[in-house]
Amino acid sequence: MNDFAELLDRLAFEPRRNAKLRLMEDFFRTTPDPERGYALAALTGGLSFRNAKPGLVRALIAERTDPVLFALSYDYVGDLSETVALMWPPPSQAGTGHNAPPPRLADVVEGLSMAAKTELPGLLARWLDALDETGRWALLKLITGALRIGVSARLAKTAVAGLGRVDPNAVEELWHGLTPPYEPLFAWLEGRADRPEGLVVAPFRPPMLSHPLDEEELSRLDPAEFCAEWKWDGIRIEAVRELTPEGRRIVRLYSRTGEDITGSFPDLCEALIAENAFVGALDGELLVLRGGRVESFNVLQQRLNRKAITPRLMQEFPAHIRAYDLLGEGEEDLRPLPFAERRRRLEALVARLAGGRVDLSPLVPFVSWEELVAARARPGEAGAGIDAEAVEGVMLKRRDSPYVPGRPKGLWYKWKHDPHLVDAVLMYAQRGHGKRSSYYSDYTFGLWRSGPEGEELVPVGKAYFGFTDEELKELDRFVRRETVNRFGPVREVVHTGERGLVLEVAFEGVQQSTRHKSGVAMRFPRISRIRWDKPPREADRLDYLAGLLPRGETMKTRAGKT
Amino acid sequence: MQARDILSLTPAGLYCPLADVHIDPLRPVPRALITHGHSDHARAGHGAVLATAQTLAIMAARYGEGFCGTAQAVRYGEAVTLGPVRVTFLPAGHVLGSAQILIEANGLRIVISGDYKRVGDPTCAPFEPVRCDVFITEATFGLPVFRHPDVVGEIDKLLHSLTLFPERAHLLGAYPLGKAQRLIALLRQRGYDRPVYLHGAMERLMQLYGELGIALGDLRKVEPGSRESLGGAVVLCPPGALQDLWARRFPDPVAAFASGWMRVRARARQRGVELPLVVSDHAGWDELCATIRETGAGEVWVTHGEEEALVHWCTREGLAARPLNMLGYGDDEAEAEAVAEPSA
Numbered sequence: 001m002n003d004f005a006e007l008l009d010r011l012a013f014e015p016r017r018n019a020k021l022r023l024m025e026d027f028f029r030t031t032p033d034p035e036r037g038y039a040l041a042a043l044t045g046g047l048s049f050r051n052a053k054p055g056l057v058r059a060l061i062a063e064r065t066d067p068v069l070f071a072l073s074y075d076y077v078g079d080l081s082e083t084v085a086l087m088w089p090p091p092s093q094a095g096t097g098h099n100a101p102p103p104r105l106a107d108v109v110e111g112l113s114m115a116a117k118t119e120l121p122g123l124l125a126r127w128l129d130a131l132d133e134t135g136r137w138a139l140l141k142l143i144t145g146a147l148r149i150g151v152s153a154r155l156a157k158t159a160v161a162g163l164g165r166v167d168p169n170a171v172e173e174l175w176h177g178l179t180p181p182y183e184p185l186f187a188w189l190e191g192r193a194d195r196p197e198g199l200v201v202a203p204f205r206p207p208m209l210s211h212p213l214d215e216e217e218l219s220r221l222d223p224a225e226f227c228a229e230w231k232w233d234g235i236r237i238e239a240v241r242e243l244t245p246e247g248r249r250i251v252r253l254y255s256r257t258g259e260d261i262t263g264s265f266p267d268l269c270e271a272l273i274a275e276n277a278f279v280g281a282l283d284g285e286l287l288v289l290r291g292g293r294v295e296s297f298n299v300l301q302q303r304l305n306r307k308a309i310t311p312r313l314m315q316e317f318p319a320h321i322r323a324y325d326l327l328g329e330g331e332e333d334l335r336p337l338p339f340a341e342r343r344r345r346l347e348a349l350v351a352r353l354a355g356g357r358v359d360l361s362p363l364v365p366f367v368s369w370e371e372l373v374a375a376r377a378r379p380g381e382a383g384a385g386i387d388a389e390a391v392e393g394v395m396l397k398r399r400d401s402p403y404v405p406g407r408p409k410g411l412w413y414k415w416k417h418d419p420h421l422v423d424a425v426l427m428y429a430q431r432g433h434g435k436r437s438s439y440y441s442d443y444t445f446g447l448w449r450s451g452p453e454g455e456e457l458v459p460v461g462k463a464y465f466g467f468t469d470e471e472l473k474e475l476d477r478f479v480r481r482e483t484v485n486r487f488g489p490v491r492e493v494v495h496t497g498e499r500g501l502v503l504e505v506a507f508e509g510v511q512q513s514t515r516h517k518s519g520v521a522m523r524f525p526r527i528s529r530i531r532w533d534k535p536p537r538e539a540d541r542l543d544y545l546a547g548l549l550p551r552g553e554t555m556k557t558r559a560g561k562t
Numbered sequence: 563m564q565a566r567d568i569l570s571l572t573p574a575g576l577y578c579p580l581a582d583v584h585i586d587p588l589r590p591v592p593r594a595l596i597t598h599g600h601s602d603h604a605r606a607g608h609g610a611v612l613a614t615a616q617t618l619a620i621m622a623a624r625y626g627e628g629f630c631g632t633a634q635a636v637r638y639g640e641a642v643t644l645g646p647v648r649v650t651f652l653p654a655g656h657v658l659g660s661a662q663i664l665i666e667a668n669g670l671r672i673v674i675s676g677d678y679k680r681v682g683d684p685t686c687a688p689f690e691p692v693r694c695d696v697f698i699t700e701a702t703f704g705l706p707v708f709r710h711p712d713v714v715g716e717i718d719k720l721l722h723s724l725t726l727f728p729e730r731a732h733l734l735g736a737y738p739l740g741k742a743q744r745l746i747a748l749l750r751q752r753g754y755d756r757p758v759y760l761h762g763a764m765e766r767l768m769q770l771y772g773e774l775g776i777a778l779g780d781l782r783k784v785e786p787g788s789r790e791s792l793g794g795a796v797v798l799c800p801p802g803a804l805q806d807l808w809a810r811r812f813p814d815p816v817a818a819f820a821s822g823w824m825r826v827r828a829r830a831r832q833r834g835v836e837l838p839l840v841v842s843d844h845a846g847w848d849e850l851c852a853t854i855r856e857t858g859a860g861e862v863w864v865t866h867g868e869e870e871a872l873v874h875w876c877t878r879e880g881l882a883a884r885p886l887n888m889l890g891y892g893d894d895e896a897e898a899e900a901v902a903e904p905s906a
């Protein structure tokens with residue numbers, strides 16, 4: 001897999017989209033089957049190795065290195081796979097010096113799928129011995145599922161499409177009928193075989209995405225040309241139901257990136273199988289509904305995070321689809337039709353559904369932008385009713401917009417709620433990972449509360465982005481200068497009423513948490529401003545966060561030190 | 563008498579009271595021994611300076627002829643007596659003229675490594691291991707993740723990229739003293755005989771290397787207004803220039819950077835490097851460990867870099883070891899920025 005490792009290494013450093021495409025296309029053109037097919041699977045996230053967990057990698061390196069040196073190295077590099085790839089001792093040094101050839105990617109894929117769990121450490125160690133540093137890095141990234149080289153599945157498919165000069169969407173629509181190493185796909189693209197039709201049942205259709213909007217841009221648009229919907233705080237889902245020529249009813253659920261997530265929602269899948277009025281493809285939001293009410297994202301997450309899908313889980317967190325678009329019906333592709341027309345067809349379809357698992361995302365009525373601004377500010381009074389807490393803004397869609405995959409300009413907009421802001425005090429800092437491993441870039445911040453000995457700061461969250469590179473340097477300097485304590489990689493920085501640093505933190509909401517000493521966890525916190533000017537004493541209090549908790553959630557604070 | 567009585571740590575750096583000299587002092591002192599010409603080790607403004615002829619030439623080229631009160635050149639291996647102390651400079655293999663300094667007093671042998679590397683370098687004399695009682699080693703790359711690969715492979719990465727993207731200018735960031743000259747020499751050894759272009763900040767030292775007998779082939783200035791036409795060329799520049807406006811005038815430039823730091827991907831990404839080449843003028847981890855063993859020293863003092871890890875390793879080897887925690891010595895990176903600024 002040396003060629004593939006080199007490709008990955010090069011891709012990870014290449015910022016230009018076109019150069020990335022060129023590197024990949026060149027690789028696919030010059031690498032034989034099945035190696036390139038497995039590479040394509042790796043780049044599109046289509047390979048997963050159940051048994052290769054970071055713990056295994058840690059165990060292997062622990063057998064071969066001094067624990068202190070490993071800890072110092074890992075702290076410096078900030079990335080487990082890379083640390084292990086760099087530190088792995090040469091085989092002669094480890095005493096297993098035989099000159100095995102480096103494994104091909106195909107060997108790795110096949111080897112891992114066949115190997116029993118107990119054989120895995122030995123197998124992996126032999127491969128690591130045979131590979132060079134780049135090869136080891138790529139292998140470890142691959143099997144721990146953390147490739148992250150700035151190549152999306154879409155870009156990889158675009159590069160493959162380039163082999164046959166076809167539209168990337170043509171590859172996308174065949175995709176779910178294909179399996180690694182994709183030999184029929186390459187054969188078609190190279191003109192050696194026909195398009196592999198008929199393999200795909202219930203294909204994924206790449207979703208249409210929106211652009212963010214602010215109030216100023218809004219004023220330049222004509223309200224008469226747009227429809228508005230609530231922007232739901234769930235996850236985007238595409239539901240496809242088809243009949244095979246033999247009359248079998250097939251349902252597939254896809255995430256917005258085209259990942260097949262049918263297996264995670266047997267309840268939804270079963271309900272859709274029974275919906276005989278529906279043959280086609282729906283676009284909508286996956287939500288948990290209980291007692292006719294949309295639950296918060298926090299509740300949805302409790303379902304998403306669970307690996308085992310038990311009947312109890314499905315009963316406790318029933319999955320629903322709130323539909324907002326219809327992409328196909330029967331044999332007909334509706335995507336070229338204007339939004340208003342698709343909406344009419346969608347409404348008619350949802351009215352025919354019987355099971356109650358799919359409902360319609362209502363339109364938000366408005367004539368002027370002022371009315372929409374008001375609706376966005378108070379969704380509960382503008383039609384969202386009891387579901388208002390699950391609304392995170394509004395979507396604007398041009399009435400005449402066709403359904404265009406990707407993020408076309410000028411058709412759809414999302415207008416999110418403004419984030420909450422809080423002034424918090426920096427308490428601890430830790431070295432970042434990846435690009436920031438040499439800076440103190442992970443910040444734990446706290447808010448004031450009354451403690452047994454008077455006012456005290458309690459940590460409420462962590463943020464590691466939102467600042468510029470310049471600000472990062474200043475923050476890093478502050479941390480190094482104002483350190484009062486060190487605990488391993490963590491530095492405690494000064495935080496008294498008089499001395500310390502106030503950070504303005506933006507976040508999307510809060511939820512209760514038993515893991516945090518404060519009893520609350522912020523969603524999506526990031527640094528929005530550094531308040532060099534503000535004395536820590538004037539930072540905000542914990543009560544402010546408590547007031548933002550969704551209904552029914554309370555703060556179970558833990559007192560004292562942990 | 564102990565090593566600590568012969569060498570002590572002062573705000574100006576290591577100091578030998580018996581001879582009244584500082585080694586690589588950070589601020590002006592009456593008498594200084596200088597290991598090599600990098601600006602964090604060789605500063606201007608001392609009274610008397612003892613160093614190799616090449617190091618003195620480098621200092622003169624950088625700071626002007628009056629960079630110190632009096633300068634005395636010393637040859638590798640030649641012993642100089644300073645009161646009760648004998649001082650000998652020995653090759654360190656780091657850059658042209660770089661030396662380790664052996665200090666002998668009261669029957670103790672102490673070696674100050676300066677910066678050093680063990681792999682061959684066509685532009686300077688190779689490191690000579692010296693037996694000693696106390697070894698004061700640098701630890702710039704003092705973590706086991708720094709295992710520098712074969713330089714030929716790294717040079718070939720650049721040559722490969724030149725064939726893959728023949729229309730793009732390849733800007734190669736490198737420290738102007740030592741690394742830049744070594745890279746050109748390595749390119750020449752791999753058969754690259756086209757002109758190599760130089761950023762203005764590279765010229766003076768490049769010329770000095772020529773005068774000191776290091777032949778580097780066809781070197782050319784990047785003439786004003788010529789950048790647009792340098793597609794497919796190799797252009798050497800200080801690392802700081804890679805992100806400058808200056809770099810953007812080249813045709814679709816590839817930002818390459820040759821440094822031991824490029825071993826860690828995050829470092830390369832931080833600097834916006836697209837083609838990292840792992841070429842180091844400092845010893846990597848395995849070289850550091852091997853060198854410490856070779857010196858036979860029973861006591862090791864560790865200075866600039868990742869001191870903690872190397873001290874831990876020494877302790878596990880049964881050696882007495884301590885970190886010096888001296889501030890002010892960089893990894894030559896400060897050097898690169900410093901050179902980029904003042905020279906017009």
Ligand SMILES: [Zn+2]
Nearest residue numbers: 600656677894
């Ligand atoms: Zn140096």
Ligand SMILES: [Zn+2]
Nearest residue numbers: 677891892894
């Ligand atoms: Zn140095």
